[in-house]
Amino acid sequence: MLLELANVNINGIVWSDRTFIEEGILHVNKKEIQNLLLRDNRLSDVKIELSSPGEDCVITNVIDVIEPRSKASEKGPEFLGAVDPYGVIGKGKTWVLKGVAVIVSEGLTFNNSASQEIGAIIPMKESTSFLTPYSKLHNIIVLGAPANGITSKEYKIALKTAGLRLAKYLGEVAIGLKANSIRIYNLDNPKEENLSNLPRVAYIFQLLSTQYEPIEGDPVFYGGNIEKIVPTIVIPTEIMDGAITAPYDSRYMETYFIQNHPILEELFLRHRKDFIFCGVIIMTAPNNAEEVERVTTIAANLVEYTLRAECAILTKAGGGAPEWVMMRVAQKCEQRGIKTALAFLHMGIDMTQPNTKPTTIFYAEEVDAMVSMGAPLGTIRLSKTERVIGKKEVFEKFIYKQEFPLRYIRGAFSQLGNSKLKAIRY
């Protein structure tokens, strides 16, 4: 399957009475977007805000970040199953707005009482822009209020879908423009080439942990929820082309870096040079031992017999418990002679251990190649800001006056491999 991404660079965003791109500036028609998103009768109100890098502004209650994209045909499909009902993704041409993101915020809903209700934030100021890649983007923020009689679950799904819809709407603006760059992703291996001497690599992508109750009906994989999926083989270009969105309010995982998955990017770069990238398995981390044993065996079986991989990369989702699930897959692979390397953000680190390196919460001697992507520790003192998109009152009452944990800054930590952070013991 061959996917072509046509990237159009955006260097600024402004309000306008029409949505279009001119000389790298994205003009945005607020009314048109509101009308589009308010067609969903689960939402009673939609607010759209803009914020560019360096602005003295903080966005609160961020539940997802999405890159605007659209298939070359105006009918889509984009975010198949979640936004558009029919079509094929993972191949063909997709237009991408580079340097822009849709930020989905719950900031219109909660009462302004407690500090924890600020959720995850994105500070846009220059002085804190090193903290998260999202503060370096021109952001279009969508906030929605629930319609009367709508349950919290229905509201959350509607809000997330509004973000996806807005990302598609903005992506459509790029169709037919001159692309600043074109990237081709192709997993095909022409038969005449002799690549048999290269090792076959699989990527095992843990997408959701059920240690916290997932939202019923959350459109994650082709518009369906994945709480009960068994490990499934997915073509990597499908993932990059909107087949997967981040589970609602995921920790350390946003749709933006699923669309621009750093591990998939690297695997494609080296595909047919250093190895054969033979496929991706998506899976969840169940919350009970029996299910963990079943799904980890299924995943190892797929790696060994279906993908016929000789080695595998693994990452994880969620908190500390999914580290165990990732380990069991790696251990089962290693026991079958399939070599593994793991990369993860440490969630259950034992500070008191005298080891020189950060440690795992599991014990498995077979698992001997692990990359640290940092630990979600540390705080920062945020200054008072002119503009709060979301919950101004909460921010002013609680947030800027105290040490703010970095883990509540969207994008400060990631399970998907984009960050250079590494945890070190001192």
Added chain:
Amino acid sequence: MRIVHYLNQFFAGKGGEEKANMLPEIFEGAIGPGIGLQKLLSEKFKIVATIICGDNYITENMDSALEKIIPLVERQKPEFLIAGPAFLAGRYGMACGGICKSVSEKLGILAIAAMHPENPGVDLYHMDVYIVSTGSSIREMNEALYKIARFVTKIAEGKKLNPIEDGYIPRGIIENVEAEKTGAQRVIEMLLSKIRGQKYESEVSIPKYDRVIPALSAKPIKDKLIAIVTDGGLVPKGNPDRIESINATHFGMYNIEGKQILSKGEFEVSHSGYESRFVVDNPNRLVPLDALRFFEDIGRIGKIHHTFFSTTGVGTGITNAKKMGQKIANILVSESVGAVILTST
């Protein structure tokens, strides 16, 4: 810069086990390993005095030994205290750690111990003092002294230290640093090295766990005093001992004398790692007092201990868990408890 060096009786050349009860004494200048250390240090550093104490005396009388040692150190007005190297010698390692902790807390000077990572002094003191990591025996003395000298020189310059480069045992602090490449690039490069049979170094290690041999079952239990210990975080309403809901550092003991059951409303759960609603509704499902009273009444077990023990087992460091376990076990033994029910969540 003035340094006071601490040695045990053996390394100071005073004698072996027969001198292990020696009281603290101070001598001018460097002695034994201190002479070698002085040679490795630049002229800026001078070992002005050496304090010597018997291993048994100090480990059995830590408080009174420290009361004698601290003023001896203080009088020398040193910038540094160096203790050891103690290698794998357990009592010596504990003495080095204890003195360094106390000296740095009370006198505010930099105190550095040196020993093997498996010396019991490490578990006790690595969070409080810098411990330079050494080999296991006296055969590795030269290397140990070289590492101490390098460490002292670097710390005196006020440079930021790193356990891997500077050879000390981490002190329970974790920080994020920026690597040259992203996590995605590093994990793929690591996998490539692994499949090509090239050298690679994992950035994460698996923790060291002690092997615990399960105790023999305590049968018969007809006449035994039974205690309940839980890591499910059950505490009286208001959490009077402030047991942490994650990474607990201490435990509580709660009286159940005269109680037939644990009543709803009297307890709460301080534990952020599981759905605890069912325990709040009926605390007996975590601390099974109702069932134990039944067996006590019909004579199947002896008495039930008058308190239950409770802490929180989520994100709890092994060092703290071990300390709590040892304390609880000591209480249980001293109160003649014959069998324990451990409940975990």
